[in-house]
Amino acid sequence: MAHKIILALVTATLSLAPVAASAATVEQRTTGVAFRDLDLTTEQGRAELDRRIDAAARQVCAIGETDVGTRIVTREKRQCYREARAQLDQRFARVISEGRRGEG
Template sequence: MSSPLLAIALASAISATSPAPTMQVKFDDLNLSTPAGQEILQKRIKSAAREVCGMDEKTTGTRIRSSESARCYNQAVGSATAAVAAAVRKARADS
């Protein structure tokens, strides 16, 4: 595999003038040509998106996530789709 990291640009609830936060998701230990490897990568992506978007942060007085956090999470996971698809195609071609 050419790159052991997948840089996922995470959508930000910050103003448009601020750069969107990113997080590196490691996958060099996974066999992406298998469904099990792909599933683990998806879990890592979702975990990274939850962390960066503040999905698990508690707000006093409510357990409901902010709409900004939810939007950030959905956009982050969605933006990783093309990069994951390319990594899976490469892994299948290499195997």
């Protein structure tokens, strides 16, 4: 099972859609990360954004959803999560930087 992360920054949310493809099925999950209500110049605002990013990555990569017969998180889900976090962190680092400069 392969995962691909696709990111698109829109006015108030970041959409994340990994595509899991196998010979039989294609699954696409999407979620948003709202951040316009946060003051990203404060540590508290950045901490809340980090919690939202983590929750979105976990939701999209199905972390916490049990597979039949096991509660162990698959290698594919762990890889999806790592890729999603890395891409979201990179994207939001730019948003935070712009917010600190007053451009957001």
